[in-house]
Amino acid sequence: MPARPPVVRFPTSRATDRLTRPIPRGPSSGSARHRLGEAQAIPEKQSATHSTQRSTRLSDSTPIVRHYSAEGAPRGFLKFALPVHQFFQVVWLSRSLVWNFVRRNLLGRFRGSLGGAGWVLVFPVFQFCVYFFVFGILFAPKDKLINEGPDPFFAVYLFAGILLFGAVTEGASLSLRSILQNGSLVKKVAFPCEVLPLTNALVSMVTYAVGCVVLVIVGLSIGQLDIGWSVLAWPILIVSALVFSTGLGLLLASANVLVRDVSQFWPIFSLAWFFLSPVFWRLHLVQEKADALNIPWATNLLVLNPAYNMLMAQRQIFGIGAKLTPEHYVSLFPHSLAQNLGFSVLWAVFMFFVGYGFFMSHRHKFADLV
């Protein structure tokens, strides 16, 4: 009998037959250690050559061995958070599933409606019109660097901010209940449920991208945008917002399974976060207020907000405010685009690491708690 190759797979039906990965060998014993969810193979006569990664197609005659031992299963945050690359493998191998979920979420909203997918466009257009009249004309905040009178700049500034902030929190809010909502799936079907928050984040990124198109069109037509080379950095921002939103979604989804109070707490938190983020306010105006209140350090705390860098990068990418005087521009955007993007990426990676580790280290409880 030939030596059995160590094939590791997710304990699902077939998707996972193609999910193969090398066996993480535990430090304490020579036997295979197991990752929850991603399954394990038992190499009884394991040869070194076989521990390289390989993919097993369904047509392969390679025997697939799935083994799980409660005693050998890893526990703890880091054991799950560190092999973060496995998430990407799972996503790639179950891309058909991810696509189906995204499709269902996107199309499901408009199913049966007359407007169909056109509604994606209607909301941001309406949103912009409201901001333009309310905040650009009616209640334009006083900014002595800008002339008195109507302030279409602020409407664009606000709209750009709300698009991104809304997308990130929308993705997280959708994910929040995703495990509970798909309870019957989690209980009855062995599928990689860690892709659920990703699908929600992808869906919200689609609405974000559509919103940005509206932003560009109306922004250019009222002359408040200055599209330059910086727009090429947009994909970096999209990816980091996607990763951040996925990480946050993973964290919230798993926390909400463990403690249902999370779903009550999250709206409060996101409201507070909304006002702590530079959606409405501009940093130099807050600085003036802080100086007047004799707490000049307060703005330094605001800058530590993960949303700060993303929102600022979003505006810089579309050249919002490029028509202002250099003095005004610097006070509005004290950090360069590169700085903002860099911190956005760092925040996204950190958030994803935390969310993924937390999610995966509690994944084995989901079916029992849902």
Next chain:
Amino acid sequence: MDPAIQVRDLSKVYQLYRNPWNRFRERLPWVKEKLHREIPALRDVTFDVPPGTCVGLIGANGAGKSTLLKILTGTTFPSSGSYTIRGRTAALLELGAGFNKDFTGRENIFMNAALMGFSRKEAKKKFHEILEFSELHEFIKAPIRTYSSGMVCRLGFSVAVAVDPDVLIIDEILAVGDAHFRRKCAERILSYKKRGKTMFFCSHSLYDVRQICDRAIWMKDGQMRMFDDSKVVTNEYSAYSHSLDSDLDQAEPWNEDSGRPKPKKVEDDGAHAKILSAEIIDPKTRKPRNKFAPREDVAVRVHIRNGTRYEPLSVAVGFARADGTLCMAVTSEFDKVLIEAEEAVVTLMLPQIKLLSGDFVVPVWLLDEKGLHRFDERPCKKNLIILNKDKELGLFVCERRWDIEVVQPAPTGLMP
């Protein structure tokens, strides 16, 4: 050959907290007492399933059957112990998982297939097979909220059986759709078996377990009570649940018609095989008669008509006491007798009937060639009444002989 499923000391304990705060309080370092109740769902289950075997899982509700299936599927995880499954696994625990009623049948097939682990390409390749099996051609482009619940189940089952795994884990899902579709499902399951797939099959129908499975596991209170040949286990289980005199075993088909529950309705559209009449006759005169003495010859005459699909049929006859105890049941499939005709009169000859006095219900079933699917069932027009003129007591006549071995002869003179 390595076992396809290997289970070692598998246990699962559920923790039940009286209120959600206790889960936290228990974590605090200064809280020493236990704030939860432990509910053991599985206790030290150990068994091996050789490749190509079909194993049935039986037991009362809450005996741990579903927990075991879910652990083997990989959705929930054991508290202790280990398992190994060799081969690609597919689990059919729930039909139509992830169906969205606003989407069309076609879209839901793709969604469900993705959940089962198909890539888009594979799903496309299998799509026609799935559609063919579900027989929902004209509805496939309609949203499934317009489907009847039976159609949704059919769609779910069709996707589920499109998988071609080595190890198939099935929860009770055979009872799906109408009679015709149920038969197709049973056939599909049998074809898996024929191709040497390993099957792990949970059912409340002892009859199905006996017919389909080679071996059976009897679960009781989370423990494995018995693991043996399926006939042995189902007999033991059946005897056990009768002894409890409970309704646990209601799903056992032989019991259904014998008194308590009403016979199941099979639709009367002429498309399926039917029993036209069933009566007890005297084999000599060929005339209906229902009062017999023990050891007389009895016959049961069944008039059947085949369905539009013309398939080989088998007939089953049972004798049940009014209280529901099934005294005897035979099917022609046991004796390898199949009926291949459009219409036929089948007569079961029972020379020298062994039943003693009593009033017996005589249910008749019309089954497919494998004895698996029931097309029709009805009791004979009149009950069989056996009037005993002898002094024998009980249910059965027994052939008997008495042997006497004299250990010590009586003292002479005392015997009359």
